[in-house]
Amino acid sequence: MTRITSVSLRRVLDSRGNPTVEADVLTESGGFGRGAAPSGASTGEYEAIELPASESIAKAREHAVPRLEGVYAGDQRAVDNALRGADGTDDFSAIGANSAVAISMAAAKAAADVLGAPLYQHLGGAFRGENFPIPLGNVVGGGEHAKEATHIQEFLAAPVGAPSVSEAVFANAAVHAAVADVLDERGVPAAKGDEGAWAPPISDADAFEVVDEAVDRVEDEVGFEIRFGLDMAAAELYDDDAEAYVYGDETKSADEQIEYVAGLVDEYDLAYVEDPLDENDYEAFAELTDRVGDRTLICGDDLFVTNVERLQDGIDAGAANSILIKPNQIGTLSDAFDAVELAARNGYETVISHRSGETEDTTIAHLAVATDAGYIKTGTVGGERTAKLNELVRIADDAV
Numbered sequence: 001m002t003r004i005t006s007v008s009l010r011r012v013l014d015s016r017g018n019p020t021v022e023a024d025v026l027t028e029s030g031g032f033g034r035g036a037a038p039s040g041a042s043t044g045e046y047e048a049i050e051l052p053a054s055e056s057i058a059k060a061r062e063h064a065v066p067r068l069e070g071v072y073a074g075d076q077r078a079v080d081n082a083l084r085g086a087d088g089t090d091d092f093s094a095i096g097a098n099s100a101v102a103i104s105m106a107a108a109k110a111a112a113d114v115l116g117a118p119l120y121q122h123l124g125g126a127f128r129g130e131n132f133p134i135p136l137g138n139v140v141g142g143g144e145h146a147k148e149a150t151h152i153q154e155f156l157a158a159p160v161g162a163p164s165v166s167e168a169v170f171a172n173a174a175v176h177a178a179v180a181d182v183l184d185e186r187g188v189p190a191a192k193g194d195e196g197a198w199a200p201p202i203s204d205a206d207a208f209e210v211v212d213e214a215v216d217r218v219e220d221e222v223g224f225e226i227r228f229g230l231d232m233a234a235a236e237l238y239d240d241d242a243e244a245y246v247y248g249d250e251t252k253s254a255d256e257q258i259e260y261v262a263g264l265v266d267e268y269d270l271a272y273v274e275d276p277l278d279e280n281d282y283e284a285f286a287e288l289t290d291r292v293g294d295r296t297l298i299c300g301d302d303l304f305v306t307n308v309e310r311l312q313d314g315i316d317a318g319a320a321n322s323i324l325i326k327p328n329q330i331g332t333l334s335d336a337f338d339a340v341e342l343a344a345r346n347g348y349e350t351v352i353s354h355r356s357g358e359t360e361d362t363t364i365a366h367l368a369v370a371t372d373a374g375y376i377k378t379g380t381v382g383g384e385r386t387a388k389l390n391e392l393v394r395i396a397d398d399a400v
């Protein structure tokens with residue numbers, strides 16, 4: 001029996017030290033699941049709404065919890081429909097997407113617990129667990145995740161030739177360490193940003209050199225192909241009034257930005273470019289994808305916000321060839337699955353992603369395996385990041 005008997009909610013710390021929502025779901029037969037909401041810093045304009053943790057908890061206790069009692073935890077759509085019904089808005093602004101996503105994930109885990117199956121198998125079925133995503137590892141970063149560092153938000157190691165997920169995870173950690181060596185050799189001090197990437201006070205051009213060198217060194221060491229990619233988080237660089245992308249004292253028009261990114265793809269053989277353009281500019285996304293989409297992934301994060309309607313607009317426009325999936329951007333696992341399925345039906349690659357504010361929750365590692373995602377973006381070092389990476393290693397080792 002997987003009927004939900006209780007849902008409890010509490011405030012816990014996230015990796016930035018901010019309060020976030022944790023949910024516990026219990027079922028009639030003693031199944032237990034716990035989920036915690038992550039939180040973004042460079043959030044997209046069209047994301048579901050996160051409320052202050054205390055307010056979200058109070059609203060969810062009043063409106064959602066009574067509706068969830070008696071619902072089958074194993075029927076994820078019923079759980080998520082109950083959450084949507086309790087909220088009554090399109091963007092979870094009534095109870096908060098933070099409580100919604102924490103409950104949605106906790107219910108899935110409670111159902112898996114009742115079944116005695118790993119979460120990825122409950123979500124993805126019996127034939128999942130053979131394919132693993134390539135982890136994209138943030139090794140240098142700035143933007144909204146670290147002040148006085150690069151304008152580009154994330155430089156991401158992409159160990160595309162790794163023979164196993166474990167070797168890929170360790171390769172990314174080695175690139176992270178090699179970046180520290182290269183920075184040290186150049187006499188550049190570096191703190192870390194929100195996701196554990198190095199946040200050196202250097203130009204974007206210098207960061208490309210540093211990451212390229214670090215990747216080369218580790219590639220020589222491990223003997224398989226490692227490339228790198230970017231999350232430009234360009235909506236954060238875009239100034240609506242100036243109609244330009246602002247890089248400190250320099251600005252670029254949309255055409256110049258397309259030219260710049262296309263040049264970077266070729267110069268550095270980039271495997272992946274996320275949000276290279278503003279979240280409202282489908283047309284520019286389409287132009288860039290037309291130019292370089294045959295040799296790199298152009299991924300929409302703030303552009304699509306895990307939302308099937310925005311993704312469909314992108315598919316119609318030819319904008320991008322991949323989508324970032326962040327369950328808290330949309331509020332439930334069912335909605336996240338719908339976005340993955342629409343993407344897959346249209347030949348878009350999927351990249352399951354963490355947020356810059358994270359917890360020890362490992363749901364996204366299971367989600368990536370369950371959905372057969374090509375990639376996962378979940379950092380490189382730091383406890384809240386390694387929680388997901390180590391879970392992937394355990395799933396591959398059949399040890400969850």
Ligand SMILES: C=C(OP(=O)(O)O)C(=O)O
Nearest residue numbers: 040041042043354355356
């Ligand atoms: C993980 C990201 O950052 P945030 O969680 O701050 O949106 C991102 O932009 O992809």
Ligand SMILES: [Mg+2]
Nearest residue numbers: 231274275301
């Ligand atoms: Mg992003």
